[in-house]
Amino acid sequence: xxxxxxxxxxxxRRPRGGYGSKTRHITEACxxxxxxxxxxxxxxxxxxxxxxxxxxxxxxxxxxxxRSFSRPDIVDRNGRLLATDLEAPSIFADPALVxxxxxxxxxxxxxxxxINQQELRRALSDRSRRFVWxxxxxxxxxxxxxxxxxxxxxxxxxELKRAYPAGALAGHVLGSVNVDNRGVSGIExxxxxxxxxxxxxxxxxxxxxxxxxxxxxxxxxxLEDELDDAVKLYKTEGAAxxxxxxxxxxxxxxxxxxxxxxxxxxxxxxxxxxxxVSGGTYELGSVFKTLTIGMALDDGHVxxxxxxxxxxxxxxxxxxxxxxxxxxxxxxxxxxFTHSSNIGAAMLALQAGPEKxxxxxxxVGVLGTLKTEQGVVAPPQVPKTxxxxxxxxxxxxxxxxxxxxxxxxxxxxxxxxxxQVQPTFLRRFDAESADTKPRISDATSRxxxxxxxxxxxxxxxxxxxxxxxxxxxxxxxxxxxxAIRGGYAKNAVITSFLASFxxxxxxxxTFVVLFQPKGVADTQGRRTAxxxxxxxxxxxxSRVAAQLGVAPMDVAQSQ
Numbered sequence: 025x026x027x028x029x030x031x032x033x034x035x036x037r038r039p040r041g042g043y044g045s046k047t048r049h050i051t052e053a054c055x056x057x058x059x060x061x062x063x064x065x066x067x068x069x070x071x072x073x074x075x076x077x078x079x080x081x082x083x084x085x086x087x088x089x090x091r092s093f094s095r096p097d098i099v100d101r102n103g104r105l106l107a108t109d110l111e112a113p114s115i116f117a118d119p120a121l122v123x124x125x126x127x128x129x130x131x132x133x134x135x136x137x138x139i140n141q142q143e144l145r146r147a148l149s150d151r152s153r154r155f156v157w158x159x160x161x162x163x164x165x166x167x168x169x170x171x172x173x174x175x176x177x178x179x180x181x182x183e184l185k186r187a188y189p190a191g192a193l194a195g196h197v198l199g200s201v202n203v204d205n206r207g208v209s210g211i212e213x214x215x216x217x218x219x220x221x222x223x224x225x226x227x228x229x230x231x232x233x234x235x236x237x238x239x240x241x242x243x244x245x246x247l248e249d250e251l252d253d254a255v256k257l258y259k260t261e262g263a264a265x266x267x268x269x270x271x272x273x274x275x276x277x278x279x280x281x282x283x284x285x286x287x288x289x290x291x292x293x294x295x296x297x298x299x300x301v302s303g304g305t306y307e308l309g310s311v312f313k314t315l316t317i318g319m320a321l322d323d324g325h326v327x328x329x330x331x332x333x334x335x336x337x338x339x340x341x342x343x344x345x346x347x348x349x350x351x352x353x354x355x356x357x358x359x360x361f362t363h364s365s366n367i368g369a370a371m372l373a374l375q376a377g378p379e380k381x382x383x384x385x386x387x388v389g390v391l392g393t394l395k396t397e398q399g400v401v402a403p404p405q406v407p408k409t410x411x412x413x414x415x416x417x418x419x420x421x422x423x424x425x426x427x428x429x430x431x432x433x434x435x436x437x438x439x440x441x442x443x444q445v446q447p448t449f450l451r452r453f454d455a456e457s458a459d460t461k462p463r464i465s466d467a468t469s470r471x472x473x474x475x476x477x478x479x480x481x482x483x484x485x486x487x488x489x490x491x492x493x494x495x496x497x498x499x500x501x502x503x504x505x506x507a508i509r510g511g512y513a514k515n516a517v518i519t520s521f522l523a524s525f526x527x528x529x530x531x532x533x534t535f536v537v538l539f540q541p542k543g544v545a546d547t548q549g550r551r552t553a554x555x556x557x558x559x560x561x562x563x564x565x566s567r568v569a570a571q572l573g574v575a576p577m578d579v580a581q582s583q
Contacts, residue, residue, distance in 0.1 A: 092183050093205045093221040095212075096232035098198065100241045101274075101451045103234075105189050107198055107212070107286070109205070111227040112185035113167040115158040115178060119148045122177035132158065135169045160203050161185035182227040186212075192285040194244050196299040197237075197278050197398055197449060200289035208289065211237065211449060214397045236451040238274035243267055246567040247277040251536075254560045255281055258541035258551075264300035264428055265536040267568065270436045270524065272452045273445045275396075276532075276572070278302075278429070300537065302401045305425040308537075310364045310486075311502025311522050311553075312421030312431075317361050317475065318438045319384040320372040322468040328358045328475060334367040340413045345370055345420075348503075348552075361475050362485045364501060366420040373419035378410035381418070387463050388434040389444060390426055397449045402427045421504055428520075432535040435522055439473055439530040441466045476500060477527040489558035490523055492565045494576030498530075499523035499561065501553035506540060516540045521557035525565060525574065532572055536561050 098107035122128055125148045129141050136159055147156045160183060162170075167180060186201045199210015206221070207213040215221065219235055222228075251263040267277040280300040284292045291297055298304050320326050333354045338345040347365050360368030373381045385391050394401040405425040407414035417423035429447055436445040442462030476498030479485040486501040499522055506516040520537040524530040541556045543549035569576070 091204065091223050091225060094184055094224050094228055094230040095186065095201070095205060095207075095215060095221050096219060096230050097234040098211060098215075099234045099236050100239045100244075101237060101276075102240065103236070104241050106194065106237065106239075106241070107186060107188050109184045109229055110187045111182050111229075112161045113164065113180045114160040114183045115162060115167065115170055115180055117148060117156045117158055117177050118179065119151050119153050119156060119177070122148055122175075125149065128175050128177065131173045131175060132170065135166060135173070136162075184224065184227050184229070186286075188286045190241065191287075192283040193241070193248065194239055194278070195284040195286045196280050196292075196301070196303075197239065197275075198286045199398070200286045200292065202289070209292065210286075210398050211235070212286075213399065218397075238269075238272075238276060238449050238451050239278070240276050240571065242571050243568045244277040244279065246571070247564060248279045248281075248283070250560055250564045250567070251279055251281050253563075254536075254538055254541075254556065257546060258538060258544060258556045260538045260541045262296065262300060262539040263537065264539075265534065265564070266301055266429060266432060267564075268432055268436055268445070268447065268533045268535075270440050270445060270530050270533050273433075273436075273448050274452055275429075275447055275449050277568075278398075278449075299398075300428065300539070302396065302398060302427050302429045305402045305405050305427050306518055306537070307422050307425045307504045307507045308428075308431060308520055309421040309502040309504025309518065309553075310366070310369075311500050311520050312424070313361060313364065313369045313419070314435055314438065314472070314476070314500045314522060315385065315388065315390065316369045316373055316381075316419045317357065318388075318464060318468060318472050319376060319381060320357065321471050322384070322464040323376050323380065325375060326357050326372065328356065328471055330357050331355070332357065332360060332368050332371055334360070334365050334371070336367075338367055338370055338416065340416050345416060358475050358478060361500070362479045362482055364486050369419040370416040373415050374412065378412065378415040381415055382410045385418075385434075388437050390424075390430065390434045394427070394430045394433065394447070396429070396447050401430055404430065421502060422507075425507065428535055428537055432522070432533060435524075435535075436533050437463055438469060439524055439533065441469045473498060473524070473527050473530055476524065486554045487521065487523075487558050489554055490521055490561045490565075492525070492562050492569065495565060495569050495574060496526035496528055496577065497523055497562070497565055498525070498527040499558070501558060503551075503553045517551055519551065519553035519557045521553055521561045523561045523565065525569065526577070531574065534561055534564060536564065 095109055099105055129144055132139055184205050186205060197210055199212040201207050201212050207216040215235055222230060247265050251265055255263050263281045265279055266275060268275055278301050282297050284297050331354045345366050347367055351363055355363060355365055355368055391404060391406055393403055414423055433445050433447050442464040444463055480487040480491045480497050480499055487499045490499050491497055502520040504518045505512040506518055518539055519541055523534045525532055536557050538557050541551050543551045547555035
């Protein structure tokens with residue numbers, strides 16, 4: 025009995041059916057199974073990342089900082105667009121994802137034939153690199169063609185690219201930028217140095233105000249068009265020209281042929297594409313007599329009517345100075361200009377003396393250095409010492425070489441009542457000159473303007489072909505032997521014509537230079553400035569005078 029009671033009590037102490045124990049074991053098993061499964065998944069993902077080296081995770085860490093720069097627009101004086109930034113796709117490669125390096129290069133060449141195949145193969149061979157530029161700033165059409173090749177490892181990103189809506193118009197003035205959108209020459213370089221650009225890591229347009237130039241697109245087009253025609257008509261090796269506002273110094277147009285396209289910066293590296301307006305210096309010949317006559321008049325020893333005996337040639341060492349068309353009689357100072365007498369100009373320079381002549385040239389800005397927003401102008405090549413011989417030759421534009429823009433600025437100073445003209449490619453809104461002290465007297469300036477006008481209207485003037493009825497044009501011809509190393513080239517000349525209008529109060533100056541023109545049927549075989557540079561100037565002024573706001577005068581009155 026007691027034993028039965030003990031067995032019953034023992035049985036009541038033990039769990040009856042094991043239901044709670046089973047539930048607990050199942051729960052624990054589920055938890056452990058989930059944790060095991062999670063750790064397995066994490067492990068698998070880590071293995072996959074190690075094997076595949078996911079580009080999305082690595083590129084952000086290994087991609088180089090390829091900064092670009094956003095730039096302000098460039099507009100002409102009337103707000104018309106000359107340069108702007110556009111969003112353009114750039115192509116890059118991840119060498120680690122390129123399956124077949126040779127296949128990639130061979131297929132890319134079908135779309136980008138000028139790509140450096142050897143350099144690209146070398147860069148793609150380095151699997152430790154994760155970023156290699158293939159081509160920056162391509163057109164959407166090119167980008168689509170590359171995309172359609174379906175090459176693993178190639179990708180695209182948008183960057184800023186400089187665009188020039190007017191093409192090659194004013195290319196030398198505008199300059200160019202590099203692949204990072206930084207200015208390397210011309211106005212583009214000026215913007216980096218003086219205006220400012222903004223570093224960006226994406227295609228973010230600039231919020232800066234546009235840079236307004238002094239250029240007028242319409243006037244610039246007319247100048248380039250006329251120079252194009254001159255190159256074809258007179259079979260020249262090149263041409264250059266500019267149009268300057270005498271009162272403000274603003275350059276309204278500046279052109280050099282052959283042109284350069286700012287979208288293709290390497291073009292500017294070719295010697296024949298040098299900016300002949302400011303990048304080269306030349307012996308300009310008789311057009312330089314404008315300065316010589318200005319010096320003589322301002323010195324006070326002569327007047328326009330003073331007679332000079334030019335009948336005898338001048339001896340300079342073993343050389344003899346003569347006139348191209350000897351008058352056979354004494355000439356007045358005015359006639360020395362209109363007849364373009366070498367002997368007369370030399371005698372006037374010698375009368376003042378080498379020191380005074382050099383001092384005058386320096387005073388009007390011919391001998392010093394000149395810089396514009398476009399960059400530093402080629403420095404003049406001047407005699408080391410001003411001797412009798414160097415004074416004689418410089419008086420008629422030989423033995424001294426200057427950039428056309430520097431000569432034009434000096435001539436403008438003479439016509440601006442003596443106030444020095446500083447050329448600028450930026451828009452100016454007032455006519456005040458920073459130079460308050462005149463370099464020559466107002467009387468000399470007016471006398472010179474009258475003489476220049478007479479050179480175009482007089483029957484024996486060398487500038488007759490430059491006249492434009494109603495616009496009171498004045499000017500001076502220049503025909504110089506082409507200077508080469510060790511002397512002068514045979515049968516090669518540089519011709520030029522300096523003009524201003526309206527001469528009753530000179531407002532605008534034009535300067536046209538033709539390099540190695542040939543004698544053609546239109547010039548009866550001649551190649552002097554009066555037969556080529558002068559008529560080019562006439563056609564140019566007839567096109568731009570109205571654009572510049574100069575109203576024509578009654579022809580009889582203007583004569």
